[in-house]
Amino acid sequence: MMSIRSPLARLLAPLPTHLRDDAARRYARQEAVLLDRLGSLYGQRPDFLPWLGDLMESVGRLYAARAPELRRQDAQREARPDWFASQSMLGYSAYVQRFGANLQGVAARIAHLRELGVTYLHLLPFLRARAGESDGGFAVASFEEVDPALGSNADLLALTAQLRAAGISLCSDLILNHVADDHAWALGAKAGDPLLRDFFHTYPDRVQPDRYEQTVGQVFPQAAPGNFTFVPELQRWVWTTFYPYQWDLNYANPAVFAAMAGAMLGLANKGIEVFRLDSTAFLWKREGTDCMNQPEAHSLLQALRAIAAIVAPGVLLKAEAIVPTPKLPAYFGSDAAPECHIAYHSSLMAAGWGALAEESTDLLQQVIAATPPLPPAASWLSYVRCHDDIGWNVLLNEAGADGPARLARIARFFAGTPGSGSYARGAAFQSSSADKAHGSNGMAASLAGLESATTVQEQEYALRRLLLLHGLALSFGALPVLYMGDELGMTNDYSYTQRADRAMDSRWLQRPAFDDSLLAWRHDGVSASGRLYLGLRQLIDARGRLPALAAAAPRSVLPADTPAVLALLRGDAFLNLSNFSGASQRFTLPAGEWRNSLDGSVLAGTVGLQPWHMLWLEREQEQKREPA
Ligand code: GLC
Numbered sequence: 001m002m003s004i005r006s007p008l009a010r011l012l013a014p015l016p017t018h019l020r021d022d023a024a025r026r027y028a029r030q031e032a033v034l035l036d037r038l039g040s041l042y043g044q045r046p047d048f049l050p051w052l053g054d055l056m057e058s059v060g061r062l063y064a065a066r067a068p069e070l071r072r073q074d075a076q077r078e079a080r081p082d083w084f085a086s087q088s089m090l091g092y093s094a095y096v097q098r099f100g101a102n103l104q105g106v107a108a109r110i111a112h113l114r115e116l117g118v119t120y121l122h123l124l125p126f127l128r129a130r131a132g133e134s135d136g137g138f139a140v141a142s143f144e145e146v147d148p149a150l151g152s153n154a155d156l157l158a159l160t161a162q163l164r165a166a167g168i169s170l171c172s173d174l175i176l177n178h179v180a181d182d183h184a185w186a187l188g189a190k191a192g193d194p195l196l197r198d199f200f201h202t203y204p205d206r207v208q209p210d211r212y213e214q215t216v217g218q219v220f221p222q223a224a225p226g227n228f229t230f231v232p233e234l235q236r237w238v239w240t241t242f243y244p245y246q247w248d249l250n251y252a253n254p255a256v257f258a259a260m261a262g263a264m265l266g267l268a269n270k271g272i273e274v275f276r277l278d279s280t281a282f283l284w285k286r287e288g289t290d291c292m293n294q295p296e297a298h299s300l301l302q303a304l305r306a307i308a309a310i311v312a313p314g315v316l317l318k319a320e321a322i323v324p325t326p327k328l329p330a331y332f333g334s335d336a337a338p339e340c341h342i343a344y345h346s347s348l349m350a351a352g353w354g355a356l357a358e359e360s361t362d363l364l365q366q367v368i369a370a371t372p373p374l375p376p377a378a379s380w381l382s383y384v385r386c387h388d389d390i391g392w393n394v395l396l397n398e399a400g401a402d403g404p405a406r407l408a409r410i411a412r413f414f415a416g417t418p419g420s421g422s423y424a425r426g427a428a429f430q431s432s433s434a435d436k437a438h439g440s441n442g443m444a445a446s447l448a449g450l451e452s453a454t455t456v457q458e459q460e461y462a463l464r465r466l467l468l469l470h471g472l473a474l475s476f477g478a479l480p481v482l483y484m485g486d487e488l489g490m491t492n493d494y495s496y497t498q499r500a501d502r503a504m505d506s507r508w509l510q511r512p513a514f515d516d517s518l519l520a521w522r523h524d525g526v527s528a529s530g531r532l533y534l535g536l537r538q539l540i541d542a543r544g545r546l547p548a549l550a551a552a553a554p555r556s557v558l559p560a561d562t563p564a565v566l567a568l569l570r571g572d573a574f575l576n577l578s579n580f581s582g583a584s585q586r587f588t589l590p591a592g593e594w595r596n597s598l599d600g601s602v603l604a605g606t607v608g609l610q611p612w613h614m615l616w617l618e619r620e621q622e623q624k625r626e627p628a
Contacts, residue, residue: 007035007056011310014060023063026313030306033337037303041296042254055258062265063311070271070312073164077314081377084120084169084316084341084479085551088544089379091171091481093122093386095136096150098513099484103151103159110166112519116487117540120479121163122171122276124387126150130180130245133501136387136511138173138278139180139246143263153270160271171274171318174264177282178246181231185259186247190233199259201239201250201285203228209237216291221438222430223504241282251283251300261307268312275308277301277340280331281321293327302337318342318381322388324397325370332378342479345371345380347394352384352469353440353447354395357413357424359581360563364472366398368557368568374477379551382478384469385447385486389429389439389507390414404436411437414447423449423462425492427506441506444469445489450528459528461582463489464612467535468578471614474543475568475576477555483510487536488518488529542597542616548574560587565609573619579609593620 005013008027012020035052042048066074077083092113100106106123113121125137128145137147146156163170179185188196203209209228216227219242228237229244239248249256264275280301284294301317308315319331319340325347333339348371351363374380392407399406414426426442445451448469449462466489473480484490496508524530543549548571558567564581575594579585588606595602597616607615 005053007031007052010053010056011060011063013057014064016064019064023060023310026310030309033302034306037299037306037337038254038257041251041257041299041303045254048254051254051258055254055261058258058262059265059307059311062262062269066269066311067271069164070269070314073273074312074314082552085374085377085379087546087549087551088117089119089479090117090540091120091122091381091479092116092118092484093124093383093481094484094514095124095387095511096126098511099123100514102149103146103155107159107162109514110162110168113168114166116482116537117544118482119167120169120171120274120481122173122274122481125173125175126156127172130182133243133245134180135243135246136507138175139178139243140175141180141183144266156270160273164271164273169273169316170271171276172267172272173278174260174267174275175278176249176260177279178240178242178248181245181247183247190231195255197234198253199250199256200247202231202234202236204236206237209239211287212285212291215288220430220505239285241279248282248285251296257300257303261304264304264308265311268308268315273314274316274318274342276318276320278320280319280340281323281327293321293323293330298330298333298339301331301339302333305333305339316341318344320344322346322391322394324394325367326397329372332375335375338375338378341377342379342381345382345476345478346391347371347398348380348476348478349383349385349473350390350392350395351398352472353390353414354392354407354410355566355580356448356465356469357410359583361566361578361580362563363395363398364566364580365557365563367395368555370398371555373554374552376552380476380478381481382473382476383481383483384466384473385444385483385510386481387483387507387511389441391439392437407437408435411440414440414442416452423452423458425451427509429506441509443490443492443510443512444483444486445532446492446509450489451491461612463528463532463535464610464614466532467539468580468612468614470536471539471576471578471616472566472568474539475549475570475574475616477549477551477553477570479551482536484514485512487533488515488522489532490515490518538598539616546570546574546597546618558590560585575615575617575619577607577609577615577617579611579613582611584611585609589617590619592622594618595620 100109128142128147129137130139185196185199224243229240231238281292284296285291317340331340331343347367351367354363355361396403411428413422414424415428416422416424425446429439429441431438448465453459453462492509493512496502502508518529521527521529522533556569566578568576593604594617
């Protein structure tokens with residue numbers, strides 16, 4: 001029988017009396033956006049209202065199941081919604097298996113994270129993954145279960161509690177775009193369940209797929225060409241943007257939205273505080289387009305945000321949208337309809353590496369100019385490296401008329417092609433031809449020259465380049481996320497070439513196991529690892545005491561005489577001066593005295609910058625003079 005009760009009544013029905021006032025208040029704040037976005041996506045369907053009621057009732061059940069300590073945290077964060085945008089937030093990202101062997105091993109690394117000043121830990125996918133190759137866990141077979149190879153659900157609950165006690169928020173991937181071909185939904189579809197087949201985009205022949213292929217790009221043109229896979233059990237073509245075993249979900253089906261909203265809240269109730277919304281740009285398909293960044297994808301995310309804000313307002317959504325700079329701000333939504341709290345700034349990351357290759361900050365300056373101020377209670381995510389390639393195509397807008405060729409030159413530089421004179425040791429990723437760039441792989445230390453360094457000076461320069469890029473990420477005005485091993489200068493792991501299931505995907509170069517022998521040298525001011533670690537720690541400590549480096553504090557770039565130098569001003573009292581070239585440069589400081597944040601020396605007038613040298617400077621307060 002169709003229920004005539006309102007969505008609010010259905011939400012409150014499963015809740016004990018003492019939770020109802022809060023739930024009703026939060027619902028009232030979200031109602032307009034929630035109903036509008038879900039109505040725009042699914043309102044035409046005759047079953048919309050009963051579906052909405054059922055959705056709200058299941059949301060209510062998950063609300064009721066939320067643990068009191070998580071509800072307390074929610075209340076604190078509701079009172080301070082920009083809690084994550086401060087200059088003392090610092091992230092760290094790692095594969096569970098590589099960092100600690102399993103979840104218990106990760107818990108044993110909390111001391112290391114605390115010593116670094118980490119307050120946010122992104123563990124790459126740890127839910128039960130597809131049997132066999134799984135794209136590093138990005139082919140999820142169950143959203144309810146920790147991968148048995150990495151631990152149990154009880155281990156996850158224990159880890160989230162330990163991290164919370166240590167002041168570290170756990171971030172988990174929420175892989176919204178696709179599931180593994182052995183997820184129960186895919187298995188059910190293969191077994192002939194028509195409701196589950198409708199969870200996916202499937203086609204009886206190539207007519208429709210061929211139409212889409214005319215305008216849709218390719219993420220892995222070499223390792224997984226095309227966007228559709230023929231599935232013999234279905235006798236149909238299935239949309240598979242990434243690997244053939246990752247089946248894209250069909251969000252035109254409201255059951256998919258409800259299932260994924262439930263998956264998100266279930267994980268939030270296990271203590272996940274941040275969701276890295278994987279591949280958010282791809283959620284909605286529209287013929288004749290590249291099927292990225294569609295308005296409906298934004299509606300879906302806004303509806304998801306509204307649901308999170310009702311049940312778990314302490315939880316953050318983070319957009320992994322690796323898209324050109326102008327497409328990024330939309331992932332924050334608007335004041336009336338907020339979307340993600342945090343968004344990866346992959347253009348900034350790529351432009352930083354581009355600046356090293358070109359010994360010019362041209363791309364970087366353009367990216368910074370194209371980065372709008374943040375809306376309230378939001379943050380960019382800055383980073384130097386992550387588990388994926390450095391994708392160059394996000395810079396096509398900035399790279400100018402010969403963009404593809406220019407980016408291809410940069411990619412060749414990082415491939416360290418023998419004879420190119422490059423210090424980098426990386427690999428080009430999925431490039432379809434020599435005059436086009438797709439991505440570059442490699443650990444930061446290898447790309448910056450530490451792996452190839454044979455002299456003291458080469459090593460020194462490599463360390464400077466690493467500190468330069470990290471210094472940018474730490475001072476840009478963002479949540480900076482360190483990638484596991486970069487704090488110690490860990491280099492490439494070439495062992496993937498020996499495994500048939502990985503050899504075609506050079507992203508495994510940057511997925512080494514954590515090296516405890518380097519960790520032991522972290523306080524040694526002579527070893528490369530120790531110098532890098534101590535240098536980073538100095539930057540992190542300085543950042544923590546500088547409110548001008550908070551995410552939302554204003555940012556501008558001062559003109560320099562040479563494109564080799566970036567002069568990034570935060571507020572009017574902090575300056576990051578970075579020389580991205582191998583030649584010494586000079587820069588004339590704005591009037592007044594400037595104190596070096598790291599060694600306390602005071603500078604004024606024209607300063608010299610050694611090759612790849614960075615200065616962090618704070619404007620000296622003018623002494624108040626006693627009236628004569
Ligand atoms: C994201 C992940 C990447 C993965 C892809 C498909 O981009 O970062 O590692 O291959 O999504 O899930």
